[in-house]
Amino acid sequence: MNNSIFINIFQILRSILILLAFLYFGKWLQQISHLPIPGSIFGLILLFLTLNLRLIPIHYLLPTGSFLLNYITLFFVPVGVGLLQYSELLSIHWLTIVVSSVVSTIVVLISVGFIYQKLSK
């Protein structure tokens, strides 16, 4: 009983450490490369490659990984509320922003979906 709690804690810590290691390695790569790609994207790519090379088994990541992915939408709430900071900029340019964003988002959604659906299989 006690043992299984320790094993659980160990598994959770291990998954946290792996994710953080990839995140900070990614951030370091971003700093030395000066590319306009965020460290988290570098971390994602490296973790994906590592998983495919079977260097780390997927179940090592699951305790924290599934938790983060389940709640990723919640984490965007403060990002969206952050639009408040830009209310002045947004109110000056709102028409251009709304029209070009809406048109472009619709066009991209349909064209990417349509092209992929035609090309795949």
Next chain:
Amino acid sequence: MIYLYLIATVLIFLAAKKLLSPFKTPLANPLLVSILFFIGLFSFTSLNYQDYAIANQAFIWLLEPAVVALAIPLFYQVAQIKAQAFAIIISCGTGVIIAMSSCLSVALLLTDDKTLLLSLLPKSVTSPIAMAIANETGGLASLAAAVVIAVGLLGALGGFSLLKFCKITNPQAQGLAMGCSAHAIGTAKAMEVGSEQGAFSSLALVISGILTAVLAPLFVLLIDIFIPVL
């Protein structure tokens, strides 16, 4: 006591999720409703938004490891990704070019403000990439970030309804379309719809983010042609 705002974010989001679950309209979106709740709260009361922002930094911080964790759904779909590599690259590549050219051509009809145009250019990619591109090209990073968030919400709200309406029912096609047009916020929505959609959306988020960073300088040249430097 400002950390009550952190708990408030969780409670409002979970309550919105619970209360809105019977409604099928895309506007009954827990993310949108929670954001509007807090924007209303800080606009119409004397409560201070800065306190909220400080308290909720924890969630902003958690987004980074969550983006790294998107490697998990990608890994589960690796066989499909390899099988469809060609179609994925072509559709994401076309998507990136269409995203920037359609946004620019519509915006050019409405404005000749160069800073605004440069800030709109990276609107379809995740905000850290968009801000870096805006800094690089002479746009305004904060304006770019605001546009990116708005576009992400728009895609997350209407994306799947629009795709279904246009008979785009292939889950992989839906995922790629969401990731190309609405980056991480669209990907979060795609993860809720299904793991295949989520994985392909993460993939599109990465590919379109990198391609946009590479191709944006070409579109900056186009802007320079349309609006000569004074």
